[in-house]
Amino acid sequence: MVRIASTQPRKQRKARYNAPLHARGKFLNAALASDLQEKYGKKSCRIVVGDTVKVQRGDFRGEEGVVDGVDTEKGTVIVHGVSVTKVDGTEVPRPVYASSVTITKLKLDDKKREERLEAGN
Numbered sequence: 326m327v328r329i330a331s332t333q334p335r336k337q338r339k340a341r342y343n344a345p346l347h348a349r350g351k352f353l354n355a356a357l358a359s360d361l362q363e364k365y366g367k368k369s370c371r372i373v374v375g376d377t378v379k380v381q382r383g384d385f386r387g388e389e390g391v392v393d394g395v396d397t398e399k400g401t402v403i404v405h406g407v408s409v410t411k412v413d414g415t416e417v418p419r420p421v422y423a424s425s426v427t428i429t430k431l432k433l434d435d436k437k438r439e440e441r442l443e444a445g446n
Contacts, residue, residue, distance in 0.1 A: 352400040353423045361428065365442045372402055372423050375432030380407060382425040389429065396420065 329340045341352070354369045355378065362368055372378065372392055379389045385407045394403035401420035408416045433439045 346397060349397045349400065353395060353397060353402070355423050356427045358427055358429045361431065367442065370428060370431070370442065372426070372428065373432060373435075373438070375434070376428050377430035378402070378404060378426040379429050380404065380421055380426055383421070385419065385421070393418070402426065 329336060331337070344352075350371065353372050355372050356369050357365065357367060358379075361370075372395060374392050374395055376392045377389065378392055380386055385404075388404065388407055390405040390407060392402050393405050396402070399420065400423055402423055403418045404421055404426070407419050407421060409419045410416055431438075431442070433442075
């Protein structure tokens with residue numbers, strides 16, 4: 326999160342809402358599954374498109390799917406299979422906050438990402 330000295334919730338929220346886009350990427354971290362925590366020696370990692378996640382909170386708790394999209398501005402992710410039906414019958418994806426999911430499988434096509442995870446040990 327953006328580094329501010331105050332512990333007041335209103336100032337914490339303001340810093341989060343007004344954070345620049347390059348700092349908002351840090352809000353997209355999610356907990357790693359226990360087996361991944363042991364393997365990489367880290368508790369959390371940034372979510373990228375292609376990771377497999379499990380929803381931990383809300384109406385879709387327990388649903389598992391691949392991340393189809395990441396919205397850095399809102400701090401949400403689009404998980405395949407997590408959708409709601411609109412009144413006219415169309416299915417639309419339901420955004421989920423990154424903190425509400427657990428990463429169960431990492432997409433390691435990016436060599437730099439793999440090196441950063443390995444460096445955590």
